[in-house]
Amino acid sequence: MLIDCWAIPCVILLTWVFLKTKYGLRKFIGVAICVGGIILVVFSDVHASDRAKGPNPLKGDLFVIAGSMLYAVSNVTEEYFVKKSSRIEVMAMLGVFGAVISGIQISILERQELRSTEWNAGAILPFIGFAVAMFLFYSTVPIILKICGATMLNLSLLTSDMWAVLIRIFAYHEKVDWMYFVAFAATAGGLIIYSYKSSKEAAEETAQVAGATDEEAVTEHRAAAAAALVPGARDDGPASNKVSPLAATTSR
Incomplete structure (x- = not known):
């Protein structure tokens, strides 16, 4: 939740400075309502009795803030390239370099886990499902960035926490605080206000x-x-160097 909230002001600042995006009062109101909805979710988690505490919360928060800033830089950079060049090229480069970097990270950080994994259907199918979901997500992101921009993308990602709540309710039959529903309504209302034109x-x-x-x-x-035009120029040569048969006969 913190990564979603902190990435939004970073995206707004970066798009305003580098992409010259203009934001009116209505858009700031929509952003504030969306962030307010997520804050309600945070307060609900804070007051939950089963909330687990990490060994070093401050260190974890700093890592989350750093990650959200890098995610904002990534989204704004992708928006720039999507609007200045071909979407197909952006998606191709994202897939190629993403696969290479992910492969290097896995080989360095998770090689022990890979060796100890039993590769059966129960282990492979979740990976396939995740890969399909990521393919659909990153195939849609360039279109959203070109039409709506990075800020709207990050605001829309705020609803991911709400969908997680629905999964907890219907899949795991867990009880959630009433503030979750207020937060979902606030986030949806903020998105409508921001996207209204x-x-x-x-x-x-x-x-x-x-x-x-x-x-x-x-x-x-x-x-x-x-x-x-290039092959034609190579085959025929310059027009000035050509001599017609009639001209050659006349000169003789």
Whole structure:
């Protein structure tokens, strides 16, 4: 929960400084309501009698804050590349480098766990399900970033805690505090307020997205045209070096 809350102001600051995103009063009100909903969830957990305490809460909180800042940097950087280049290229590079880095981390940090794991259906199927979920998530993120931006993405991720509560209720039949439902309503209301646009704002954003799409299409068309012209130039050669048969006969 802390990582969700702290990532939002980091994303707002980074998009405002580097991407020149403009935020009005209504958007700040929506963000405040969303964060307020998560704070209600935190208070509910604090007052829970079965809450487990870690050995070093301060150290854990510092790691969470550092991780949320890096996650904000990652989302804002991805938004920049999605809006300035091709989404397919961004997804391809994300998958390639993500696979390489994850493989290195697993081989260094979790090689003992890999050796001791019994690879049966019960162990493999959860990995497959997680991989499919991550594929769908990261295939959708570039579209959300291009249309709505990194701030809206992080605000939407706040609802993940609420879905976890629903799983606790219906799958594990656990009782939850009433504040969870108030928090869910507050987060949903904040998202609606943040994403609401007047007719003028909607027209401007539609024109901006259409312009970015047209620019990407023009760039790809120019690249294809340049690639098609190169073989012709090599085969035929410059027009000035060609001599027609009639001219050669006349000169003789």
